Amino acid sequence: MSRAKISNPVRPGPGSDGRHATFCRLCEANCGLVATVSDGRIVKVEPDRDNPHSQGHVCVKGMAFHQVTHDPDRVLTPLRRCGGPGEFEPVDWDEALTDIAGRLRTIRERDGGEAIAFYVGNPSSFATDMAMSFGQFMRALGTRKGYSPGSQDTNARYVANYALFGAGMLNAFPDLTQCDFLLVLGGNPLVSNGSILYAPRIRHDLDAVAKRGQVVVVDPRMTETARRYGHVPIRPNGDVWLLLGMLRVLADEALFDLVSIARNANGFDFVKEQVSRIEVETAAIRCGVPSETIRDLARKLATTRNAAVYGRLGLCRGPFATLVNALVTTLDVVTGHFGERRGSTIFGHPVIAGHDRPSSGGYAEAVSRIGDVPTVARFHASAIMPDDFLEPGPGQTKALMLAAGNPMLSAPGGEKLERALEGLELFVSFDFYVNETSRFADYVLPTTTFYERPDVPYVVMNALMRPFLHYTDAVIDPVGEARPEHEIWQEIVARMGLEWPVRASNDFPDNPGIARMDAALRGGPVGDALGENEGWSIDRLREYPHGVMADNLPDPTENWRERLGNPDKRIRLDHPLIAGEFDRLWAEWREPEGLALITRRDIRSINSWMHNIDGLVRSQRPDLLVNHEDGERLGLADGGNARLFNDYGELAVTVAFTDEVGVGTVCYQHGFGHDGGWQRANAAPGKNMNVLLALGAGPDAIEFVSGTTLMDGIQVQLEPLRNVAAA
Ligand SMILES: Nc1nc2c(c(=O)[nH]1)N[C@H]1C(S)=C(S)[C@@H](COP(=O)(O)OP(=O)(O)OC[C@H]3O[C@@H](n4cnc5c(=O)[nH]c(N)nc54)[C@H](O)[C@@H]3O)O[C@H]1N2
Ligand SMILES: Nc1nc2c(c(=O)[nH]1)N[C@H]1C(S)=C(S)[C@@H](COP(=O)(O)OP(=O)(O)OC[C@H]3O[C@@H](n4cnc5c(=O)[nH]c(N)nc54)[C@H](O)[C@@H]3O)O[C@H]1N2
Ligand code: SF4
Ligand SMILES: [Mo]
Secondary structure (H helix, E strand, O other): OHHHHHOOOOOOOOOOOEEEEEEOOOOOOOOEEEEEEEOOEEEEEEEOOOOOOOOOOOOHHHHHOHHHHOOOOOOOOOEEEOOOOOOEEEOOHHHHHHHHHHHHHHHHHHHOHHHEEEEEOHHHHHOHHHHOOHHHHHHHHOOOOEEOHHHHOOHHHHHHHHHHHOOOOOOEEEOOOOOOEEEEEOOOHHHHOOOOOOOOOHHHHHHHHHHHOEEEEEOOEOOHHHHHHOEEOOOOOOHHHHHHHHHHHHHHOOOOOHHHHHHHEEOHHHHHHHHOOOOHHHHHHHHOOOHHHHHHHHHHHHHOOOEEEEEOHHHOOOOOHHHHHHHHHHHHHHOOOEOOOOOOEEEOOOOOOOOOOHHHOOEEEEEOOOOOOEEEOOEEOHHHHHHHHHOOOOOOOOEEEEEOOOHHHHOOOHHHHHHHHHOOOEEEEEEOOOOOOHHHOOEEEEEOOHHHOOEOOHHHOOOOOOOEEOOEOOOOOOOOOOEOHHHHHHHHHHHOOOOOOOOOOOOOOOOHHHHHHHHHHHHOOOEOOOOOOOOEOHHHHOOOOOOEEOOOOOOOOOOHHHHOOOOOOOEEOOOHHHHHHHHHHHHHOOOOOOEEEEEEOOOOOEOOEOOOOHHHHOOOOOOEEEEHHHHHHOOOOOOOEEEEEOOOOEEEEEEEEEOOEOOOEEEEEOOOOOOOOOHHHHOOOOOOHHHHOOOOOOOOOEEHHHOEEOOOOEEEEEEEOOOOOOO
């Protein structure tokens, strides 16, 4: 067949002309791509049909990414602030690094390492060398103060993992390959392509589940996924009641799988006791899902052999986010759908030694200077960041190292965060754009895009549903003066006269991240034990440019209990942290008032970026979705402008009437409101919705146990805005 020949590129070597098999690193799907290089530039990108995992699946973002690599607005030399925010002049590397190293040394000697904070953003998860070396950079500087988007994303799931499994980073996910009933809560995989769910062809997987059985999507919005498979509308943050209602049905109708529970879990009596405190009818009223639907869902889950409950982002940003995540797992456990059976919720194929151990991301290893909020996976809650930068005292942040993040648009903070960033003594951003955050930096140092670095799909390697392994070389050499992050960091450390904490590896002397990955792979359950057997190493993966379905991975449902961090190797349903959250629920839950705001994603965007690509951004309309009834009641006009506001902030929005959201819910796309060095993005409509978020460690700002920013279902008000342009 000619296809194999056409799309079977060899590895021409970084920068060489020809076709390079590689993979996209924008989201967890890591789809295979084939990039054609001519004269050092990527001139064409195709889906890699020979990638045995993604099998030719891609989305519009992956097909357009080379336009970022070759974007005329890309930062290609180091930039130094020379005026107000966003005013920069080019500076040479040597001068920039010498000045940065000198100023860091002064701050460190005067105020200690904790005066240097890091913010490491989402794209770092998809860059092995960055993900695996920023911790080394922090160690070299003597600081443990890291911020990340975790408190806008996964924290609550990690804390639930910690309580249930004794290991924060040990993620479970639905095994779609054999699942016959899937209940999705707060995820929109047809747009996001799945999160904590490594399945690039996810539509095919979900179609197959639906064909064998049923997929039901619980979401306040009729999402793309809900529309295709089946929708149960819910009030924002109502899930805690839906899940408790389902558990109550199981109790009333004796539908628990007692044998499986006895085998796998502790604390079942505690669960029954909590569940006995709520009637199904009360739960139904609180979540806005009819009691008959709650009963049907519970029965269906209990009586389908291969079934799973999957909750994601929409369950991770409410006032009881950790409890809700724990209840998702509890439902699986008490119906016999956890761990031990393919087609249920499982841990992935273990690939890398220690990837999911408590030491690679535990809980509460430190607390924040302000508010005593526990760290999750070693990161602090973003809602604390402005106060930490502004409030004097021991440990106050004086210098910020920002890598691959844009907290001005992605985290809470608004004008206060602006002030906090401007007040820093030193602020260095590692990015290939000047974004809304780095416009406040003293330096923006140009880094490489994914086409300019070697990689493995590191972040998904502990969530393998299918046994896939992949490695890519860099496709092209760094563009302009761009350099990989780890190289810049090592250079800064050297110029400070400090030691890089890890010795260079003989096999990958120039890349500590890939070296660490290689060691973890080779020493792990499928590794070659450093050449002792036929297992995997990065070198061997090099022989498979499209990636490979590995044949020697253990079945993830065997010995799965051994992966639990709890010493008795059982799931703990009654951890004190969960019990505490139940107490809080019974004491603190209040009927929400007013309009509740939620977020949506678009297939053409990735968080706050990719908006400089005209072909992706020109057709996007980040309008506020408002139910017709609410719109009319509030005197709004479809397509008209409105003021969206609450106690914390306000923004002008364009309103679109819809039936997609129910009465009482409004929905906006995050990541807009551009004002950086990206010309096309700046011209796009849309505002920064995160100015509406509360700050600090109080109960209106975060869910304390996980530091989660309260972001979904927050209370807002709306009023017509006439004669003012919203966009
Ligand atoms: N195209 C695209 N893909 C992406 C991204 C992107 O920006 N664009 N971002 C990537 C990232 S960083 C992540 S973390 C993943 C996230 O991927 P997913 O976890 O799939 O998250 P979302 O697509 O945001 O979907 C969350 C859903 O939760 C719903 N929701 C909000 N509040 C509630 C609630 O209280 N209860 C329930 N049941 N649902 C609620 C929202 O309406 C939304 O449909 O996507 C990744 N993929
Ligand atoms: N209201 C609301 N807010 C949200 C969300 C939401 O659903 N609603 N979602 C949240 C979620 S899940 C997430 S993950 C966060 C994301 O929030 P952040 O991680 O803070 O920000 P991003 O939008 O991902 O910004 C990424 C930046 O990294 C740069 N970048 C891209 N690749 C690289 C690279 O390889 N190296 C370097 N050095 N830089 C690179 C880009 O140019 C861009 O400037 O947003 C969160 N914020
Ligand atoms: S779904 Fe799109 S953005 Fe995500 S990895 Fe695939 S091509 Fe890239
Ligand atoms: Mo995310």
